[in-house]
Amino acid sequence: MTQPIYINSWASISALGSNPETIWQAYLDNNHYLKKRDFNQYTAFVGRLADEDYKLIENIKNSDNKYKNLDKSVLFALYTARLATKKAGWDNNDNFGVNFGSSRGATELFEKYHQEFLKTGVSSTLSSPTTTLGNISSWIAHDLQTNGPEISHSITCSTALHSLLNGIAWLQAGMCSKFLVGGSEAPLTDFTVAQMKALKVYSTKNDTYPCKAFDVNKTKNTMVLGEGATAVCLDIKKNNQTVATIEGIGYATESLQHNTSVTKDAECFQKSMKMALKNTDPSTVDAIVMHAPGTIKGDSSEVNAIAKVFENHQPFLTTNKWKIGHTFGASGLLSLELALLMLQHQKTISVPFAPVQKQPKKLNKILVNAVGFGGNAVSVLISK
Known part of the structure; x- marks a missing residue:
């Protein structure tokens, strides 16, 4: 890096909650936040948002008539982007860049529209624009009314940190002074979980901890899928709100x-x-x-x-x-x-x-x- 870059705020939503205080309290206990969920052909542990946090996402969905047709991955991103930029004190006059990534993108909508097509032979009108990966950052830019560059991308499970790398590159190149970066994923669907099961990596454990991440002595794979999003506000300048370098x-x-x-x-x-x-x-x-x-x-x-x-x-x-x-x-x-x-x-x-x-x-x-x-x-x- 040619210069330090500063993190001035962040926001997230996941199975742990949707505000830093609740999330930190969840980290302090030894409990996991994974729950069993019934799918069409099987039951599996997943890291699902709490019902009260789904109400927050529902509020986002109802805040604009156009948002009612958006995938959860976009709605999660909108929620965290709104909150992170508000904490940072950014508005549309800041003209910041946006790079939000996702491994799968609009998973739920894609599966829904594909099932409809298989049954009817006809594709829904909005099936294409609402399932393109690029629509995550596009809707964030629309929602926050920024004119800066907007980028969506996927590089599988390292996507969110690649968003951070991209934001840093733009800032260090002098092409922006502020950049909103993030990652969002809503993969808790029948087909997506089934794909992980097909790879033989999904957890079949029913004991105290379904996912034994960082247990190097385990003899079975114990991966469990979760959903969530995080937005981070990057700046070339340090200020009173800076939380880390x-x-x-x-x-x-x-x-x-x-x-x-x-x-x-x-x-x-x-x-x-x-x-x-x-x-x-x-x-x-x-x-x-x-x-x-x-x-x-x-x-x-x-x-x-x-x-x-x-x-x-x-x-x-x-x-x-x-x-x-x-x-x-x-x-x-x-x-x-x-x-x-x-x-x-x-x-x-x-x-x-x-x-x-x-x-x-x-x-x-x-x-x-x-x-x-x-x-x-x-x-x-x-x-x-």
């Missing part, structure tokens, strides 16, 4: 041996972490919020990569997927939120079934990881 970013892609493969020692993570730590002594990193999807190979390879990079100075390790599930393209920024909350409250959040770790005396620097199908890893270093 982005000190380093890293990214890498490794050669694929299989569609979902990652090497034993996650070479992509080793490269992305080293890039993010280019100007930082690794021993000064206090904690890492891992990607840790709850799969055998995914979790163990990331732990191995961290050991390779940090050697005898391993930071405190944590993850949030055992609580909220894997939110695909939104997951990286929901992990960033956990890092921001830990910095703010100066407290680590332990995974209850993970090995006991040495607690850092202070939390000054935290690294956040994400990776997706295709071996595309991102690492982001933030500081207090």
Whole structure:
């Protein structure tokens, strides 16, 4: 990075809640927020929004007649974008850029319209504009009345952190002074969950913790899907609202041996972490919020990569997927939120079934990881 970039606000919605106070309280307990849900052909654990938070999304849906035909992934994004920019004090005069990503996009609407087409042979009028990936950022820009650049993209499960990278690139290039970045995902549909089951990665556990993310001793895959979104306001200037500084970013892609493969020692993570730590002594990193999807190979390879990079100075390790599930393209920024909350409250959040770790005396620097199908890893270093 050529200069630090500042995080001046953020907002999220997930199975943990929709405001920082509620979310932090949820992190402080040892409970997960995954619930069983009945699908057409099966029952599965998912990380679903609470009913009271769905009322907030319903309010967004009813706030504009045009929004009544939008997918949940767009509505989640609108909710978090409105809240984050309000906290930052931005308005349409700021002319900020928007980059919101999603791994799957309008999953629910796409499946609905496709089923209608199979039954009738006719496509609904709005089936195309409401299911394009680009409509997430377009509707945010419309809702917030900004004239800045608007970008939507997908790079599987590292999408949200790639949004952050894109925003930083625009800011450092001098093409914008403020950028709204985010990730949103609403994947709790019959076909999407069935796809994960077909890959043999979905949890079949019925004990205390359905998702055993960061348990490197597990003998079965335990991934669980969740839904949610996060919006983050980036600025080139530090002000009284600044909550954290982005000190380093890293990214890498490794050669694929299989569609979902990652090497034993996650070479992509080793490269992305080293890039993010280019100007930082690794021993000064206090904690890492891992990607840790709850799969055998995914979790163990990331732990191995961290050991390779940090050697005898391993930071405190944590993850949030055992609580909220894997939110695909939104997951990286929901992990960033956990890092921001830990910095703010100066407290680590332990995974209850993970090995006991040495607690850092202070939390000054935290690294956040994400990776997706295709071996595309991102690492982001933030500081207090």
